[in-house]
Amino acid sequence: MYPWLTSSFKHLSKRITNAKLHHALLIQGPSGLGKSSFALQLAQLLLCNQKQEDKACGHCQSCLLNSASTHPDLHIIESDKQIGVDQIRDAIKILNGSAHLSGTKVLIIAAAHTMTESSANALLKTLEEPTANTFLLLTTDKPERILATIKSRCEKVALPLPTLDTTLAWINTQYADEIDINLAQLFSARPLALLAELQEEQSFTYEIFSQGIQALLKGETHAMQLASDWQENADKMLKWTQYWARQQSQQQISDAQWQLNQQAIKVVKQLRNPGVNKTLVLTSLLTQLAEAKTA
Template sequence: MYPWLISTFEQLAKRRQANKLHHALLLQGPQGIGKTDFAKQFAALLLCAKNSQGQRCGVCHACLLQYAGNHPDFHEVLSEKQIGVDQIREAIKKLSGSAQLSGAKVLIIYAAHTMTESSANALLKTLEEPTANTFILLLSHKVERLLPTILSRCERIIMTIPDTTQTQAWLNTQWDKPVDAEFVRLYASSPLTLLDELQQEHKISYEVFKAGLQDIIQQRVNPSQLATDWQEQVEKILKWLQFWLHLQVKSRAELPETLWQLHQQAIKAVKRVRNPGVNKVLVLNQLLTDIAMLKSLKE
């Protein structure tokens, strides 16, 4: 279990032991903090036939089936885009009968906010009147998209977000190479995303990104050239620009208003490049050109 989630896990485990656990839990928090691993480990605890002291035994038949990935009373719902009504109905059907191992039944719904209105409504009755010893875990990083009727029938569990110190300490156990301190701060609230970024061999690293900014600021490179070189990762570059400009606003006394306007421009640019048909290179080039024109950054 990730260090920043241990306390929440233990609290829920104690409530399970005391038979005071709500049957529908909404695990909410940003992407990259470990909600999926948390849910799977907690589901394994709920299904364990001999769990004690808030921990699964790891050796009972239920635990062995869970390790093998074929526990008959463990079900999952996920979709790359939207969770349709047929997926929810199929899951509900699996929950309606008795548990095959005479224990708990668990359903995890990943990215629950992607349920269509029809699928959300299909889930309501089960949330209101679950069968005995049935637990439903809904995961979401966009709870505002869930129907109020769904929210009202779940207990919302706000997952702990690690601070920079916690993230750095955990990263030291996972990554043995130096990492730019700014990069750690950028992804501090999403440690798993941070590690994933480091593990992927991108053409553009954060260090390359910062060096490129210095090149255009010092007029060693044309902004349009960088915009072209970075076009394959435009959305990520724009998010990095948001963070970098935010740091400039905080650290520089001169031109705070201009820097803040550029920061807001970067936020709008992220939304713009998500629209089909938008010239992403042009959007990025305009922002880089505006940054290059700030004389105070050359000093």
């Protein structure tokens, strides 16, 4: 278990031991926090036949099946785009059948906010009248997109965010090279996302970004030049822009900086459109950034 999630896990484990766990949990937290792993370990504990307080034993039949990812009473729904109604119906059929092993059945729905409206409606009845010993573990980083009828039938589990120190301590056990502190601050509450960023090739660093911005502010380069140089790294450039706006705002929050942050969020969406002129969109954002600084 990730160190920042240990206490939340212990809390829920105790309730499993006392048979006081709500049958449906909505596990919330930003992406890169470890929600999937948290839900999976909770499922493994629920299914273990020889629980040792807050731990699955690791050697009973259930645990062995789980470590091979072949437990017949654990069903996981995940989707990159949308969770369709057929996926939910199939899962409900399995939940309504009898359990193969210990009697407990678990359904994990990852990124539950991607359920379509009909998927969510198909799930409602199961949430309202759960079969005995059945647990539903929903995870999401966008709880605002989940239907109120679903939310009201789940117990909310908001996972705590790690401090920067906790994140850095964990990253140091996973990653041997030196860590850019700007990058660490940008991802401080999302350790797994930070690790993924670190493991990616770091060709476009915050240092390169901020040197470019300094040059732009001094009039030594143009927004369009930077946009064209950086368009291959557009995603990172947008992250750095938001980070930059936040850094500026630490001293004094100005409307212009806030708007810059909002604009960066908008550009993230614009760039998902394959027909968009990247250089043009990025140029306009960089121009706004330069104006925010002088405002």
